[in-house]
Amino acid sequence: MIIRSRIIGCGAYLPERVITNAELAEQVDTTNAWIIERTGILERHVAATGELTSDLATQAAKRALAAAGLTAVALDMIILATATPDHTFPATAAKVQSQLGMKRGAAFDIQAVCSGFIYALTVADQFIRNAQAHTVLVIGAETFSRLLDWTDRNTCILFGDGAGAVVLRAEPGVGDSQDNGILSAHIHTDGRYYDLLYVDGGPSSGRSTGFLRMIGKDVFRYAIVHLANMVGEALTANHLTLADIDWLVPHQANRRILDGTARKLGLPADKVIITVAHHANTSAASIPLALNEGVADRRIRPGHLVLLEAMGGGFTWGACLVRI
Numbered sequence: 001m002i003i004r005s006r007i008i009g010c011g012a013y014l015p016e017r018v019i020t021n022a023e024l025a026e027q028v029d030t031t032n033a034w035i036i037e038r039t040g041i042l043e044r045h046v047a048a049t050g051e052l053t054s055d056l057a058t059q060a061a062k063r064a065l066a067a068a069g070l071t072a073v074a075l076d077m078i079i080l081a082t083a084t085p086d087h088t089f090p091a092t093a094a095k096v097q098s099q100l101g102m103k104r105g106a107a108f109d110i111q112a113v114c115s116g117f118i119y120a121l122t123v124a125d126q127f128i129r130n131a132q133a134h135t136v137l138v139i140g141a142e143t144f145s146r147l148l149d150w151t152d153r154n155t156c157i158l159f160g161d162g163a164g165a166v167v168l169r170a171e172p173g174v175g176d177s178q179d180n181g182i183l184s185a186h187i188h189t190d191g192r193y194y195d196l197l198y199v200d201g202g203p204s205s206g207r208s209t210g211f212l213r214m215i216g217k218d219v220f221r222y223a224i225v226h227l228a229n230m231v232g233e234a235l236t237a238n239h240l241t242l243a244d245i246d247w248l249v250p251h252q253a254n255r256r257i258l259d260g261t262a263r264k265l266g267l268p269a270d271k272v273i274i275t276v277a278h279h280a281n282t283s284a285a286s287i288p289l290a291l292n293e294g295v296a297d298r299r300i301r302p303g304h305l306v307l308l309e310a311m312g313g314g315f316t317w318g319a320c321l322v323r324i
Contacts, residue, residue, distance in 0.1 A: 004173040004181030005121075005128040005136070007324060009068025012164045012292040013059035014045040014279070021157070028153040035157050040255020044160030044280035046145045052086045054095040056163035057141035060288070061100060064137065064165035072100035075167075076133040078107040079124050081116030081140045081284035083313075084147060085109060088203055096139065105133075113197075114251050114312025115187070116140055116284030117164075121308070121320050122185035128170045139165040140284035147199055149211040158254065159212070160280035164288025177238045177305075180323050184237045186230060187318035193222065197313035223257050223311045228264040230309045230319040238321055240305075242267060247300055251310030252276035252286040273299070283312065300324055 020043045021032040035041055047056065057080055065071060078100075080093035093107035112119040117140035127133040141163035148156045173179035196218050201210020227250065235241060248267060250258055252275050262272055273294045275286075282289060287308050294300035304324045311317035 001172050002175045003129050003131065003170050004179050005125040005168040006171045006181035007166045007322060008169045009064045009066070009070070009167040010165070010288065010292040010295045011060045011063025011065070011067055012162070012289050013056050013063065014162045014289070015047045015051060015056065017046045017048055018043050019046055024157055028151060028156060030153045030157060038256070039158060040276055041157065041280045042277045045162055047143045047161045051143075053082055053084050053141050053143045054086050054092050054099065056143065056161065057082070057092065057096045057139045057165070058099040060141065060163035060165040061096060061137055061139055064167050068167040070135070070167060072102040074135050075102050075137050076105045077124070077127060077136045078102065078105070079110060079120045079136065079138050080107070081110045081112065081120040081138070082142055083111055083113045083116065083283055084143045112284070112312060112316040113314060114253065114281070114283045114286065115310040115314070115316040115318050116312065117287045118185070118308060118310050118318035118320055119187055119316070121182065122187050122318065124168050125182045125185055128168060134170045136168045137165060138168060139163060140286070140288045142283040142285045144212070144281070144283055147210070147212045152211070154216055155212050155214055158281050160282050162279060162282040162285045162289050164285050164292050166288060166291070177240055178323070183321045183323060184234060185318070185320045186233050186237070187316070189314050189316045191314065193315040196315070220254070220257060222315060223253065224260045224264055226311050226315070226317040227257070227261045227309055230317060231265055231307060234307060234319045234321040244305055245271065245307050246304035247271055247273055247294060247306045249273045249287055249290050249294065249306055249308050251312070252279060252290055253281050286310075
């Protein structure tokens with residue numbers, strides 16, 4: 001018998017403020033039609049003044065705990081994936097821990113940008129598999145609107161704010177692909193591409209904050225290759241084929257990337273959960289937001305085999321194969 005990390009609850013939170021493409025067209029040189037053609041995005045949510053990443057994360061966490069039928073006292077650990085922490089330190093996860101009323105265990109942040117939620121799941125899975133934790137809350141939360149140059153039409157149209165969370169619990173498995181829970185997790189980094197997607201500021205650079213900068217055409221090209229390769233890596237590790245997958249839940253970066261990845265794989269479009277039109281790119285929050293939507297509308301059901309995958313700045317990329 002082995003121990004698996006099973007998802008027993010999902011939750012999500014989106015700020016009330018919505019910015020449409022038409023609104024953006026009033027402040028930068030763009031149009032609704034141009035944005036839709038290039039990205040598939042119709043609108044994005046933006047955190048209110050004074051609304052912090054920890055606030056979004058806490059709301060998503062409360063909903064995930066409610067879905068799991070638990071309170072924070074059951075948690076051993078909180079892992080928060082974010083590239084937009086409230087402060088340089090302490091970890092934003094510590095504030096979420098306090099807001100939830102959790103007074104034991106550990107809480108810490110992980111930063112792998114858009115791949116952050118996959119990295120956080122991978123770390124949580126290791127703690128559970130090694131019997132160092134039984135119940136873990138994993139959150140992806142971002143306020144990327146605070147990093148955007150709202151005069152740069154190539155970046156400000158792409159991103160939004162939001163948070164998603166899952167509760168993982170240790171459950172026994174037999175060690176094959178029919179087990180419930182995380183079957184395998186795979187993460188990668190290649191720092192040679194550091195300068196293709198980054199923020200031009202940070203404490204040690206002398207600028208406490210900066211703006212997101214991106215060479216879009218290069219990110220697009222690498223994203224399709226890496227995301228398609230991750231599918232093959234996860235399936236091979238579990239002796240499965242593409243036909244075994246019920247749902248692909250990818251990082252919601254850009255509709256063209258999502259469509260290009262599906263075409264490269266030969267995966268039917270009706271097996272891909274896509275939320276980018278209404279969420280935009282929410283970085284580490286995008287996968288749990290999309291997963292929550294698929295679970296909430298009952299497309300994703302118990303027993304389904306779901307592949308989560310992402311690529312982000314660094315470059316980082318990764319995948320988790322999960323049976324719900």
